[in-house]
Amino acid sequence: EFVVWGPYVDGKIVKTANLQDMFLQGKFQKKPFIIGTTTDEAFPIIYEPFKKNLTKSQYTDIVLGRFLGKAPLVLKEYPPVPSGDDRPVLARLASDFIYACPTRRVIRSATRFELSDVWLYHFDQMTEAKGVDLWGPIDTECYTRVCHGSENPFLFQTLKLAGLNVTNEEQSTADSMAYFFGNFIHTGDPNNSGWRVSSQH
DSSP: OOOOSOOOOOSSSOOOSOHHHHHHTTOSOOOOEEEEEETTTTHHHHHTTOOSOOOHHHHHHHHHHHHGGGHHHHHHHSOOOTTSOOHHHHHHHHIIIIIIHHHHHHHHHHHHTTOOOEEEEEEOOOOOOTTOOSSTTTOGGGGGSOOTTTTHHHHTTOTGGGTOOOOHHHHHHHHHHHHHHHHHHHHSOTTOOOOOOOTTO
């Protein structure tokens, strides 16, 4: 099982799990936010239940069962591959359907309701995790993908704490993320450092 994109529903402050609808209706606090996704968000969701190759007929049945009348359009956009294993295609479809599309829908709704201080990111930096048990024995496909949560060690500067031999490129990405997110926390704008130099500092 997996948790659909949404908040924790406490019944008081948050009364519905369908956060997308709240944004579509303009029922959200008009405050700056950053939102984004990784390239291969849903690969663990697909590869954990499907340990073996997913055939074309199995893949087609899944798409037909989920998208019904819109399935032909989905299959045109995400066609089966001739390799005999459609898990990567289903994972890409799921990444867009569960993560990327809702994220874009939310940020478009925010701008439609005159909230201009919103920023969208897409994270595609793969981690060089040779010899390090970063994803464990279950999510082995994530060693060659950019799965859900892959950006967190970069953002929080914890790559070395995991025992990784951090490359210059990875450290540069981590530093850039820390800079932009730090700017956002400090000023509400990731592109504005907002630092004021005075004789007191």
